[in-house]
Amino acid sequence: MLSSSRQPKGVGWTSPLKSEASWRCEAPMDQIDRTSRLPLYYQLYEILRANITRGEWQPGDMIPPESELIERYRVSRTTVRQVLDMLVNEGLIYRQRGRGTFVAHPTVEQALVRIVSFTEDMRQRGFEPASKVLSSGLIPAPQDIAEKLQIEPGEELARLERLRLADDEPMSIEESYLVHRYCLGVLQGDYASNPLRQALEREYGIRLVRAKQVIRAILATPRLARLLSIPPRSALLFIERVSFSQQNVPVEFLRIYYRADRYSLYNELQG
Amino acid sequence: MLSSSRQPKGVGWTSPLKSEASWRCEAPMDQIDRTSRLPLYYQLYEILRANITRGEWQPGDMIPPESELIERYRVSRTTVRQVLDMLVNEGLIYRQRGRGTFVAHPTVEQALVRIVSFTEDMRQRGFEPASKVLSSGLIPAPQDIAEKLQIEPGEELARLERLRLADDEPMSIEESYLVHRYCLGVLQGDYASNPLRQALEREYGIRLVRAKQVIRAILATPRLARLLSIPPRSALLFIERVSFSQQNVPVEFLRIYYRADRYSLYNELQG
DNA sequence: TAGTGGTCTAGACCACAAA
DNA sequence: TTGTGGTCTAGACCACTAA
Numbered sequence A, B: 001m002l003s004s005s006r007q008p009k010g011v012g013w014t015s016p017l018k019s020e021a022s023w024r025c026e027a028p029m030d031q032i033d034r035t036s037r038l039p040l041y042y043q044l045y046e047i048l049r050a051n052i053t054r055g056e057w058q059p060g061d062m063i064p065p066e067s068e069l070i071e072r073y074r075v076s077r078t079t080v081r082q083v084l085d086m087l088v089n090e091g092l093i094y095r096q097r098g099r100g101t102f103v104a105h106p107t108v109e110q111a112l113v114r115i116v117s118f119t120e121d122m123r124q125r126g127f128e129p130a131s132k133v134l135s136s137g138l139i140p141a142p143q144d145i146a147e148k149l150q151i152e153p154g155e156e157l158a159r160l161e162r163l164r165l166a167d168d169e170p171m172s173i174e175e176s177y178l179v180h181r182y183c184l185g186v187l188q189g190d191y192a193s194n195p196l197r198q199a200l201e202r203e204y205g206i207r208l209v210r211a212k213q214v215i216r217a218i219l220a221t222p223r224l225a226r227l228l229s230i231p232p233r234s235a236l237l238f239i240e241r242v243s244f245s246q247q248n249v250p251v252e253f254l255r256i257y258y259r260a261d262r263y264s265l266y267n268e269l270q271g
Numbered sequence C: 001t002a003g004t005g006g007t008c009t010a011g012a013c014c015a016c017a018a019a
Numbered sequence D: 001t002t003g004t005g006g007t008c009t010a011g012a013c014c015a016c017t018a019a
Helices: A040-053 A066-073 A077-090 A108-112 A118-124 A143-149 A196-204 A222-228 B040-053 B066-073 B077-089 B108-112 B118-124 B143-149 B196-204 B222-228
Strands: A093-096 A100-103 A129-140 A156-166 A169-179 A208-219 A235-245 A250-259 A265-270 B093-096 B100-103 B129-140 B156-166 B169-179 B208-219 B235-245 B250-259 B265-270
Touching: A040 A066, A040 A077, A066 A077, A077 A093, A077 B077, A108 A265, A118 A129, A118 A156, A118 A169, A143 A169, A143 A235, A143 A250, A169 A222, A208 A250, A208 B208, A222 A250, A235 B235, B040 B066, B040 B077, B066 B077, B077 B093, B108 B265, B118 B129, B118 B156, B118 B169, B143 B169, B143 B235, B143 B250, B169 B222, B208 B250, B222 B250
Parallel strands: none
Antiparallel strands: A093 A100, A129 A156, A156 A169, A169 A250, A208 A235, A208 B235, A208 B265, A235 A250, A235 B208, A265 B208, B093 B100, B129 B156, B156 B169, B169 B250, B208 B235, B235 B250
């Protein structure tokens, strides 16, 4: 029954975005609409998921047993279990036979599976995050970045370079390159205190839903070393990431230089 | 219906290992045993999965339609779909409504999601892999490794250190630490040419089905630099991994030092 | 039109945890 | 003993693809 955890299927996902942020949130949609063309399981998925992400159900809380969900939403057990399976695969809940189903405690592990903001990432690691804008401006796209963003070289990019701090100590340097055409005027914002992702979503209706990244180890250049307060030629964890919008269009190219003495990545593999 | 893709559940996994290597392989088990205590879906999963990993079904091949699987294995559609969902979540197959279900083409991206042998990894990257054993022997478990393997410090470990080559050029150094109790005599094997994982599975019935790893950047020590043919204090991509058997018991602790000039990791994230 | 996968129902019996 | 999740069945109707 279960759909891939990656992406709900068979739910007209090929249709172009309907006016930014409609059919979601606002009226929190806590009931299933049987006239909707959305599958029941998907509606229920959104409802339960919202209960968790909105914090209504806290980590460790037991969520209503299947029997109650069946009654409350008038769907079959199969449908309820399909939804719970999706949430289990996402790592949002876990089940214990004979005991119940519980909201999972977020783990750091998600860092290598989900797109996580610097702020979120640091909080999960127990640091207090802060940022400082080092430079920003419009530039023509260099060859290599243009390729990764699937645009013409020379097209206008918004470039934002930030120093990221954790507990007031340098953690990383981030260079963002945004296809300016999609977010004209984006550099007006104050990205020392406000997440760039939030601005993209709120101001431009762009949600970064997918990303590809390459992870490398490099040596710190003198400039990076100085900015990060480490000796030159220290080891850095270096990530290059291309992020895609809900339309599956490359929007941002990101370079992150992490201090290797403070930052590592964690993930889980399957056989 | 679907279980987590991570690990089949509700299948007596808490029970201690049954005499190494029973209930698997040997007779390739292409029929469902209704007297078995293993769930039907799990048996069918093993059967279909084997068809793919043994190469009987090739990438791009259409696998039998659900209706045929129902008939052939005498199970309900729900059960068949549960199995297919597991395989979809693993990325081994994909479905196309109205067309059929097909064996997926393996992608390099899997490197950060699936456990991949050095051999496989290098072939995917277009290199010809080779290995050289640098040292091997039995040692008492040091504190830090014992913790990660959830055993007592001092328990006997089989240690194997190998130089890994790609196109005859050093690529990485691997230090394996195996809980010797589970694989007595494992060091007799020739692991310059034979995969350690294969020996574990064939000789000891141990399949490494899950792993947790941490990824770091470090500087090469003089010894590592010499072995890897790079200047001292070069950047290395450093991975520490704990691998778990099908009983969810930690079996192997692994340290890999990759030449950063030759090796990087790739993965995809979701929003 | 025939065959495929996508969604959904209303049951059943079981294993396990906790009281 | 009760309530939970785990497994399984035998249907149904739909949407999509390809002939």
